[in-house]
Amino acid sequence: MDTLTRDVFVELDRQDSLAGFRNQFELPAGHIYLNGNSLGVLPKAAKARAREVVDQEWGQGLIRSWNSADWINLPRRVGDRIAGLIGAEAGEVAVADSTSVNLFKLAAAAVKLRPGRSRILSEPGNFPTDLYILQGLETFLDGKVQLNTVDRDEILAAMDEDTVLVVLTHVHYKSGALFDMAAITRRAHEVGALVLWDLSHSTGAVPVALNEANVDFAIGCGYKYLNGGPGAPGFLFVAERHQAELQQPLSGWFGHANPFAMRDDYEPAEGIKRMLCGTTPVLGASLLEVGVDIMASADMSLIRDKSLRMGELFIELAGQRLSEYGFGIASSKDPAQRGSQVSLTHEQGYSIMQALISRHIIGDFRAPDILRFGFAPLYVRYVDLWDCVEAMAEIMANGEWDRAEYRKRTAVT
Amino acid sequence: MDTLTRDVFVELDRQDSLAGFRNQFELPAGHIYLNGNSLGVLPKAAKARAREVVDQEWGQGLIRSWNSADWINLPRRVGDRIAGLIGAEAGEVAVADSTSVNLFKLAAAAVKLRPGRSRILSEPGNFPTDLYILQGLETFLDGKVQLNTVDRDEILAAMDEDTVLVVLTHVHYKSGALFDMAAITRRAHEVGALVLWDLSHSTGAVPVALNEANVDFAIGCGYKYLNGGPGAPGFLFVAERHQAELQQPLSGWFGHANPFAMRDDYEPAEGIKRMLCGTTPVLGASLLEVGVDIMASADMSLIRDKSLRMGELFIELAGQRLSEYGFGIASSKDPAQRGSQVSLTHEQGYSIMQALISRHIIGDFRAPDILRFGFAPLYVRYVDLWDCVEAMAEIMANGEWDRAEYRKRTAVT
Incomplete structure (x- = not known):
């Protein structure tokens, strides 16, 4: 050479x-x-957008901006744009919370979809917060589910009838190694398990085709390749086919069917909105939108x-x-x-x-x-x-x- | 007159x-x-601070700002300032996530401290997200704890040996009615229960003396009287005496004893830091700090x-x-x-x-x-x-x- x-x-x-x-x-x-x-x-453009959100939408619009500046639809609006980057449909992605919190919501909800199965499968050396969150879930459910980590070349063979959920990071944070998303998802479905992909190091960097691979759930980070700013909100994906049955434990008011009716009883919203929990971090989500828009134009x-x-x-x-x-x-x-x-x-x-x-x-x-x-x-x-x-x-x-x-x-x- | x-x-x-x-x-x-x-x-001052965080700390400092701009200590630093507003000590308050997520973390952890007790007590018409989160916890734990709501004038009488946690909002969001924090906390402790106060409508508006009242846990909102901006992060309080034993389920990497060691096993940080989950929303927490500083000067x-x-x-x-x-x-x-x-x-x-x-x-x-x-x-x-x-x-x-x-x-x- x-x-x-x-x-x-x-x-x-x-x-x-x-x-x-x-x-x-x-x-x-x-x-x-x-x-x-x-x-x-x-x-x-995020510099100008930050000024606009702070000075105008907050400073001048105040509470009215939930409607007039469409703050209320930020999670879904930015989610729809991210959907286009990861091979998902509009309505399958929402922006909310952090990557870690989103993983908890989805993993906790997913394990309830396959009662009788108890094993969550991941790999050693997965991005630490993913393992930590799954360990927290394990403890919290008094061991009714157990996290089991096996080396990446043994993942396919390790899936069995007791596997409820496979949680892997598509692009490894340290080595950059890439999983075959389609093959792993296919095998998981063959044994009746569900799959959750962490797209933190993928979104905006490598092609992702969630629906083509028939993926169930995904999470991702807003502040890496999407250029959303430090601690930007994360996002989550739920395949349309799972949305109606999915019940997540962090059932805060922004996931309610009618939050401003202020009723005492939780009733999950239709669609992806039920995955929201608390009030949207408006500034973070607005700056994330700028980064996502640039990525979507490439x-x-x-x-x-x-x-x-x-x-x-x-x-x-x-x-x-x-x-x-x-x-x-x-x-x-x-x-x-x-x-x-x-x-x-x-x-x-x-x-x-x-x-x-x-x-x-x-x-x-x-x-x-x-x-x-x-x-x-x-x-x-x-x-x-x-x-x-x-x-x-x-x-x-x-x-x-x-x-x-x-x-x-x-x-x- | x-x-x-x-x-x-x-x-x-x-x-x-x-x-x-x-x-x-x-x-x-x-x-x-x-x-x-x-x-x-x-x-x-938040206008100038937003420019500084976006243009300088993010734009110029980039990843280095976790140290050079002290982003890493935002949750504790802003928490310590809020502590001064609510009668808590430095090290008992952290800024993180949303009010709803913080309630989940604390309530889920608190019910594990009193095994054998099953009843969470609140009032009908409490701020909806509080009831929704507690209902989510109830479902998620398969009914091992049950939420029970009784009218406010019956709260004291309703506490009993089966009560694990009392969750009330100090100032009612609709009526503005104020609970007697000290009396309710005292009675809860008499029956061996724990107390969690939602300070969303109190902090910065009415005097709050958490430690004087011997309160166990509290949460609060950053975007109301603290003027932290739309969807600002929330905060949480854990009395020092509970910190070492408290294990919260959202065990993300920011609550790890040594997050950047990137080990596979979760080990909770000492003190209030174990209540953190994902990456700090830097912009939101930085603007909240501005609002808190003004409040602290009054x-x-x-x-x-x-x-x-x-x-x-x-x-x-x-x-x-x-x-x-x-x-x-x-x-x-x-x-x-x-x-x-x-x-x-x-x-x-x-x-x-x-x-x-x-x-x-x-x-x-x-x-x-x-x-x-x-x-x-x-x-x-x-x-x-x-x-x-x-x-x-x-x-x-x-x-x-x-x-x-x-x-x-x-x-x-």
Whole structure:
């Protein structure tokens, strides 16, 4: 293979049909941001929208904005737009709460749909909050359901007649590895189980076709590739066929058939609305809408093509420039098995990432030894990959990673 | 009693030692806003803070802001400031999720502390989401706990050895009626039950002394008297003595002892942090902090004095100016029994409120016949009460309420 040069990457950017999207985002000057898989960047339009929601809708409209600014329909309106990104229909997705709370609602409701079955299946090393929430459910139901984790290559074989629900993250948060959603969902249904997919690292990064795969339930994150802002509300999907029978325990007033009748008895709303709980976080949901709108205007197949090419080039570059420094690759070299990120490993990973960040090249570190680099195709340039790997090569060559200030640990990295 | 005049109210404003606070809020020109008990107004400082969080902390700081802007400590930091408003200690309050979700977490955890007891006690007509959440818990636990509602004057007598938890709203959302928190808490403890107070209509409006009353748990709303913005996160209180034993089912990663270790097994954090679930809604929590800071700078005894005086004057004015039009008073005339609002009743209440709103005098209507007027002492003037009642008298005298456009019902009023 030819040796890559920076000019190759410059040329790829020149030819990139997604290049125009970058201008829709605010990026700090002089930075390379490869952490959109953790917290997405600020859409320029979100700045103006935040002013509008705060100054006008809240400040001037006050309580009237529930109607006049249509706050009341935010969960469904933004949900419908997300539906288009994940192969769902309008009315199957709502924006609400956090990803963790949404998982609890759906998992708790799902296990009631298959009485007599007791096993929830997941994998070790799944995104921690998913496992924690399922453990909380297990304890809370006094062990009537048990969480069982098996390695990913044993998932298909582990499903049986006692399996009530399979909960997996479509794109792995650390390695970026991608599950075969259709095959796993099919097998689950063969044994009579239900499937819940966590799309936190998929939505807006890889194509997702929930209904084509006949998926039952899904959850996802608003602040990663959807660029909804820090702690943006999450979303949830319930296949239309399950909506009428689904009863979730967090039966707050926003999920009531007629919340403003203020009756004493809970009566679930029709459709996806019954999955809501408390008052919509208006500001968060409104800014999420901005990010979702940008994503919805992009062609997902172009996003996936660029993302895969970036992954491939990054791995190739790392092989050429970093091979002598002891790095490993935690991501699959098979693009079909890879989300929109590449993870390297290095025993000094933490310090190396700190050195990169101090050069304003921002990825992140996950214990014990993972350096994660996320490629959000709407704003990351090919040349950013070159510059990132060059910087790493310099950091390794000159021992820059080994400075004292890079060896401290902080709460969040 | 002397006939009141507008000059009396103008003079009261001149003498009001809280009058200076009004300038800290944005109020739409020409409006009288008596709905701060439903959605508080916009602090001027929140406009600047929203720009800072969006443009700088998110836009420029990106993922680094979890540390550099201290996002990670928002739940506890804002919680500590709220603690000062409700007679709690630092470390007993956290900001998280919605009021409804917080109620679920606390009630679900509380019923596990008193095994063998099965009855949750509340009152009919409690704020609906509280009853709905408790009904959801009941269903979810397959009836192992049952919600039992009894009229408020029977609550003390209804508590018994089977009562596990008493859940009441301190200030009633419709009538403004105030419970005797200390007496109810004391009686609950006598029978071995726990108590959870909903402070949604209390915090920032009436003095609350949780620890003095030996309260076990509380929840509250961020977007009413705390002026945190539409759908602001809620808060929760857990008395220090219960924190170590409390296990809540929504065990998401933000409640983990070490969330960024990304281990597979949930281990609850020490203290109030274990009550967190998903990623903090940064923007919402940051704007809530602005509202809380203003409230914390005001003297609660002055707030209560002004609020009571306003209620008294409003009731007196309504008696003088509206007696011929068929209004009733749903709020107690005894100030000790009244929160920071007065509710009138009228069979044409809906239309009358619509007519008021079209004059930019904003209260709200609650079925079947309640007109609610909330007095947020930091920004409502005495003269606003006069002008409101005058407008109502005119609306009744000239039949203005009976126009067709005021008789339509909309989704949210």
